[in-house]
Amino acid sequence: xxxxxxxxxxxxxxxxxxxxxxxxxxxxxxxxxxxxxxxxxxxxxxxxxxxxxxxxxxxxxxxxxxxxxxxxxxxxxxxxxxxxxxxxxxxxxxxxxxxxxxxxxxxxxxxxxxxxxxxxxxxxxxxxxxxxxxxxxxxx
Numbered sequence: 001x002x003x004x005x006x007x008x009x010x011x012x013x014x015x016x017x018x019x020x021x022x023x024x025x026x027x028x029x030x031x032x033x034x035x036x037x038x039x040x041x042x043x044x045x046x047x048x049x050x051x052x053x054x055x056x057x058x059x060x061x062x063x064x065x066x067x068x069x070x071x072x073x074x075x076x077x078x079x080x081x082x083x084x085x086x087x088x089x090x091x092x093x094x095x096x097x098x099x100x101x102x103x104x105x106x107x108x109x110x111x112x113x114x115x116x117x118x119x120x121x122x123x124x125x126x127x128x129x130x131x132x133x134x135x136x137x138x139x140x
Contacts, residue, residue, distance in 0.1 A: 026094050026102065028068035028112060029075035033086040035129055041090070042066055042121035062105050065113035066121065068092065072130060074110045079132040088129040098124060 032041035040048070046063045053059070069075040075089045092114075094100050100116030114121065 025096075028070065028092045028094065028102070028114065029072045030066065030068045030090050030092060031075055031079040031086040031132070032088050032090045032129070035088055036127070037088075037090050037122060037125055037129070039118050039122055041086070042118040044115075047118070062113045065103075065115040067105075068112050068114055070110040070112065076130065076132060078108075083133075087132050089132060090129055091126045092121065092124040093126045094124050100124070 030041070034041055044064050044066055050063075069078065072089055072091065079085050079087075079089060094102065094114070098116065099120050100114055102112050102114045105111055105113040
């Protein structure tokens with residue numbers, strides 16, 4: 001069952017034109033590789049040393065953050081479409097004062113980018129994890 005990201009957003013500063021917001025009690029879902037999640041699961045592609053295609057400043061900014069979705073269904077769909085992303089979906093609850101900023105990014109429905117220390121993102125994890133690839137239950 002998907003849980004929409006419909007909690008209030010606390011905005012600090014201007015919000016015109018899609019500027020970055022500080023978020024309060026907002027739920028996001030991230031595809032992770034580890035059970036339980038590790039620090040590396042919350043590091044940006046840039047921090048992990050990954051170089052990805054277009055080096056333009058417009059494309060560079062999101063690479064300094066981490067990708068998440070507003071529902072578990074969207075995160076699961078993405079993970080199933082790109083199996084190398086990870087085997088689990090982690091729910092994160094982000095509160096004001098966590099030192100994390102968020103922005104709706106890309107053309108992918110429900111996609112957001114969060115920027116903040118990986119240690120802080122890991123602290124936002126709200127167990128349990130959801131397995132991306134589940135096996136059918138064996139029959140007798």
